[in-house]
Amino acid sequence: GAVVSQHPSWVICKSGTSVKIECRSLDFQATTMFWYRQFPKQSLMLMATSNEGSKATYEQGVEKDKFLINHASLTLSTLTVTSAHPEDSSFYICSARQVNTEAFFGQGTRLTVV
Amino acid sequence: AQSVTQPDIHITVSEGASLELRCNYSYGATPYLFWYVQSPGQGLQLLLKYFSGDTLVQGIKGFEAEFKRSQSSFNLRKPSVHWSDAAEYFCAVGAGSTLGRLYFGRGTQLTVWP
Numbered sequence: 001g002a003v004v005s006q007h008p009s010w011v012i013c014k015s016g017t018s019v020k021i022e023c024r025s026l027d028f029q030a031t032t033m034f035w036y037r038q039f040p041k042q043s044l045m046l047m048a049t050s051n052e053g054s055k056a057t058y059e060q061g062v063e064k065d066k067f068l069i070n071h072a073s074l075t076l077s078t079l080t081v082t083s084a085h086p087e088d089s090s091f092y093i094c095s096a097r098q099v100n101t102e103a104f105f106g107q108g109t110r111l112t113v114v
Numbered sequence: 115a116q117s118v119t120q121p122d123i124h125i126t127v128s129e130g131a132s133l134e135l136r137c138n139y140s141y142g143a144t145p146y147l148f149w150y151v152q153s154p155g156q157g158l159q160l161l162l163k164y165f166s167g168d169t170l171v172q173g174i175k176g177f178e179a180e181f182k183r184s185q186s187s188f189n190l191r192k193p194s195v196h197w198s199d200a201a202e203y204f205c206a207v208g209a210g211s212t213l214g215r216l217y218f219g220r221g222t223q224l225t226v227w228p
Contacts, residue, residue, distance in 0.1 A: 006157075034215060043219060093158065102208070106157055
């Protein structure tokens with residue numbers, strides 16, 4: 001149980017375009033989902049916290065208009081990188097949790113902007 | 115503010131040798147502590163967690179960790195390392211009641227010599 005799936009696993013997009021990453025909880029209802037960003041050979045940085053049906057809460061320094069997060073249902077959250085640029089290239093990982101449990105991580109999405 | 119320090123960026127051990135990965139945290143209240151392992155290009159796998167109770171926690175793959183409040187530490191140990199343990203290891207602290215909102219250390223890369 002407690003499986004979190006991300007799609008796609010990797011994506012290449014052209015500079016200036018937008019790309020959407022999906023995070024799904026497959027066998028539980030995720031009241032809260034989290035989005036992290038990981039630069040090569042570095043740690044994971046929390047970007048935002050999203051609760052189903054509410055606006056996401058962004059960490060300091062994360063551009064809300066650049067990284068749009070939607071958590072429209074209890075099993076799906078999406079991260080849209082708008083007007084992507086090469087500096088947005090990174091590994092993005094989501095996690096999801098139910099009430100009173102720890103979070104479970106997806107397998108990550110490698111984004112390359114060319 | 116919460117923070118996690120993993121002082122060792124890279125550790126190399128011989129197969130069969132014992133292992134200890136260090137983790138120190140800074141957090142004002144009782145922390146929720148985690149160790150994760152990440153293989154290249156993959157998501158995170160939870161090795162073990164500490165919420166409360168017994169300060170020596172057992173995890174998967176033969177790992178254990180000990181919470182020492184006086185030292186603000188949560189070091190990960192394994193008595194005999196296997197070649198398959200080579201990976202990146204992350205220590206994380208959970209903030210307050212939001213268990214999934216995690217702050218990660220920089221990670222320790224483990225290399226295992228045959």
